[in-house]
Amino acid sequence: MMGFSPVAYAKSYLPPSGHQRTYILGYTIGMIANGVFLPIYVLYLTQIVKISDSKTALAIAIAALVGLPLTLVAGDLADRLGPRRVVLFGLAGQFLGMGSYVFIQGFWSLLIVVMSMNVFAYTYFASEGALMRRIASDDTVTFRNQVQALGSVGVTIGALFAGVGISIGTPWAYRGMFLGIAAAYIVVIAITLRIPDYEPLPKPASTAEAKPRRWVVLRDKPFIVYALVSGLLTISTFVENQLLPVWIVVHTSAPRWTVALAFVLNTGVAILLQMRLSRNIRSARQAGRALLRCGIGLLAGYLLLALMPGHAPWLATVLVVAGVVVVAIAQIWMVSGRFVLEFSLPPAHAQGQYDGFLNTVMTLSITAAPLVLLGVVVGHGFAGWLGLGGFFLLLGLLSPAIAGWGERTRPPAEAAAGTAAEPDPAEGVLAGAGTDESR
Template identity: 30%
Template sequence: MPHLIPDTGPQRVITASNFVYTISSGLYLTAGVLYFTQAVHLPAAQVGIGLGIAGFVSLVMGMAVGHLADRHGARGVYAITLVVRALATACFLLVDSFWPFVLAVCAATGAQAAGVAARSPLIRHYGGDRPQEFRAHLRAVTNIGVSLGALLAGWAVQVGTRTAYQLLVVGIAIACAASAAVLVLLPAVMPGPVVDGPRWVALRDRPYLLITALDGIMAIQFKVLTVAVPLWLVEAITAPHWLISGAMLVNTLIVIAFQVRASRTIDSPAAGAGAYRRSGLAFLVSCSLLSLTAGMPPWAAATLLMVAVVIHTIGEMWHSAAGFEVSFALAPQHATGQYLGVFGLGAGLAEALGPSLLISLCITWGRPGWYVVGALFTVTGLIAPLAVRRAEYRQRFRPTHIEALGKAPVA
């Protein structure tokens, strides 16, 4: 789509690298678990435990590698994370038992989390006056790449043979390596000057940590459409099951078409705080509508479900745009990678804990659980503006020699 093509050369290189990489993400998200259960024949319980371990390992990788990107140059560090992801994925082909699986998936997941943090200084440096808007471009492109990868993975799932799944793994590894190769076209960003003071400044920034925690709670919403809605549709309502795919398709298309536009008006921390508040209310409405679908006739349940998906997606775009804005605007330039690595901790915890929470509340408890989840998002959205104002206050009193560092030069 033309509006997703950036104006500058470096932005186009980053976008191209991101697009290739997210094709691998779509392949893995769609059929990665099935590879280990169907091709390697690991028990599903062991796969779940291994993925949980990998999720917690990845939490510490983002901040550490983000700090390396700040100190040693973001392009090189980011490229290394992509190469490590490619090699770790290739090692999936050698997995034949639980512990080799854990080692390989921890390396792959850790490299993925590290790459998100290492890329952040590149986005800030080459994102122009509004790196947050460029980040919104990348999210829209991510949805296109993931969708394409999911379609390609469908072939392996349909064929269902060990060879088909192995070809899928090879495709993931090649896409990761190709993403790293594209970065050769990107001018290097020299590391920023060393600033006196504690090394892990982000961990001492309590207002930023509070925003990270709140954003992590809000990030549980990403699991609503991928975990709670499919299970709710199968177990509690009479709508046709193909609506699981229909809901994801509607969500993806809306994000591709409107994420950039939604981010343009959220151009300050205060605007981001307002977007958090609106997203919480949108999630409350969507969760309430989803709870009402139980016991309805099929046509009514299907209609209400899709309305809820649209409202949820609007809230998702507001939440994403708010996170883009506050995470960049409230982070000092010299520690962008470290701060964005810390900010990723919230989403990482949501990834690890969100599915079990949603299943316990929305599926096991049922209709009341949807209202509890909606209320959780609403309260979080209402608290967020207070946390953002506190972080802005702290930012105003940050030492001036830190703020005067400016952008790192291009090599």
């Protein structure tokens, strides 16, 4: 029997040398920067700048809503101008925004910074999918999974750096981290400039029976329904960092350190199993079944977490470990299914427009997540967890029919392109290791 090779397994996460590997290098550096940013920015604003919790939350919420209408426009610009140009615009703005955190002095300066940053961040999110599709061509789904897995590694590394800075705790320790994040974005921009400046793809030619429309996504009913389901499923990705810490600390006897353990387990499962669990998810119908498995897995994991109160610390710890692992696997199926649908349903010339619409829906879900998780679920205990899991199961049950509807309504050329990335079983390490999404 062939032994396990860590080197070969690690190589399965890397595409061949070339533009794909260049993109992944830049993306991973960006995720390291994000891994530093996410744990520190609220602490910096509330503990160092001394902005109240309520005003910090208000500024972040207002900024999210202000930037929201721009995502569809940004995605359309990526299709019309070329994706690399719009991606670079988004990266440049985030570089300036991260550096601007050191100048925040109160609510109004915070609001200006986060509003500006969201304009550029939403622009980036709406255009990165179009760039990845141009770089990877028929192998987009595998490439997107590799990006996801290595991005998780980057976030983990960044969080370790953030932990050091938080331990030091001085104002200049935080400011130094923000300046380091900004410097990382300069590196990402330099790496992205090495990727070709792809020209916009031609739109379908008009005929007497049909003329191409600019906002095709707004007329694509299967994709609109899919976007709503996908956006609602996105709420599940915030359970680990919004609902679970409160549940563990306030409602169970599990040690407080299990909060950190849950983060480590969730990330570790994604890193180890992302490629393996996603290797056979390539067509729209396979993606729909993956989302169904996601719904079942989320319900099962949430039931384990819901059972934690009233038990001894050791049993509560066992339940949180088991629940988090099951949920992490479910989320791998979720992101794997989403990757396929988000690249197989949109026409290639309108990928950015479709991504922009999808990001608009997802941002609304992200805005609603704290209200659902902290305002409703946590207060209802076991019933709240059961209701949340049941809701995600319902979304999973709907997904195969939605995926089939989307596949049937694609033009023949697009349907063929959507399945062109089906892996050859003899491809070797990559096919044998086999991703999720998650964002």
